[in-house]
Amino acid sequence: SVIIPSTDLHPIPLPTQCSEENCPDLECAICFSQFNNVFRCPKMLQCKHTFCLECLARMNVKSAEPNAIQCPLCRSFTPLPSLGLPKLATDSDVLSYLPAAMQRVYSIRFLRSKGKLEVKRSTDGQRRWPRQSLTSLRSINRSLDVGIPSGSAEGHGQSRGTVCSLTSHPVCRALLLTSVVMMMVLLTGVIIFLLTYHR
Template sequence: MEPQLKDPEDHGPPDEPLPDLECAVCFGQFNNIFNTPKILQCNHTFCLECLARINIISAQPESIQCPLCRASTPLPALGLPKLATDPTVLSCLPEPMQHVYSIRFSRDQGKLQVKRVPSSAPPCSRETRHSLDLGVPADGPQAERQSQTAFGLSLFLRLVKMPICRLLFMALGMLAVVSLTVGIVIILSQRK
């Protein structure tokens, strides 16, 4: 069950527009765990999960590039979860969600984990996840193997699109089929 957001009339002067309460990348509603509203130096706000996913595929793990304006924000020494939390967005969340959980980000493992629950937070429900797998980092050994495989496949597909190569691959394929057929016929004839 989704918690109810505060009434817009309860938030500050009526002249000020309400902040967007959804991440501009995933369109998920901000919360105080993995979708904590983190603000970049360019003043754009995104959820922690999306920023972690961006960081995992980034070639520069020590900074984060804004998905909207492409401005770079250096990461704090203690990592991505230590980016500033947007206080305006946080203040619009329901009271129990205004206390941010302590989160650990392991880029090497591609994982966000709840490190510590704030003492003022209500008890965790069974539905609360304590870790979130984000995928393999872009510079990990498995990613390197995947990129080599992808390079080989893309090279093959580019070659197949070329007329001469297409003809050569078709000829080699036919030769392989004929050779395999002849080999099977020879083996079967020797058994009789």
């Protein structure tokens, strides 16, 4: 579980000038969690629908198309930037309604092969981040597991046979070996029975 800054633990009060008609949705339409400036950063697809980075990462690791995201609302595809999922456009309208401490978005990297989102460590942190942001950075986890990529998405799942993929797991390998031994014992028993019966 991810520990997030205390400002994210309570519902965000809507600004007084914000009416329900013109105020953006401050919750992700997939997980219904409130947006923040870390792993739940509001990312906008080309179709203008906005979802949190965490949900988009979870979708991407399970997708057979690792270089694009399909919008869960309108089903249109958004090609991913060359530098990866975190470089999708951040929805500045949503960001502007978040508390002041969340106005600056953390730099995140997405390690798809490991199924992880990570906060980048900055060597010049004092220059890049104000003191308030550095304090909140210490109160969050620096990485988040979003799931293991599917075999087909990595390009090797379909090329391997079913038996091959089963034997890559120790439990399956043990069951397969036990089944072979049992079949051999049974076959030996049948042969001995037939030889004895014919006498």
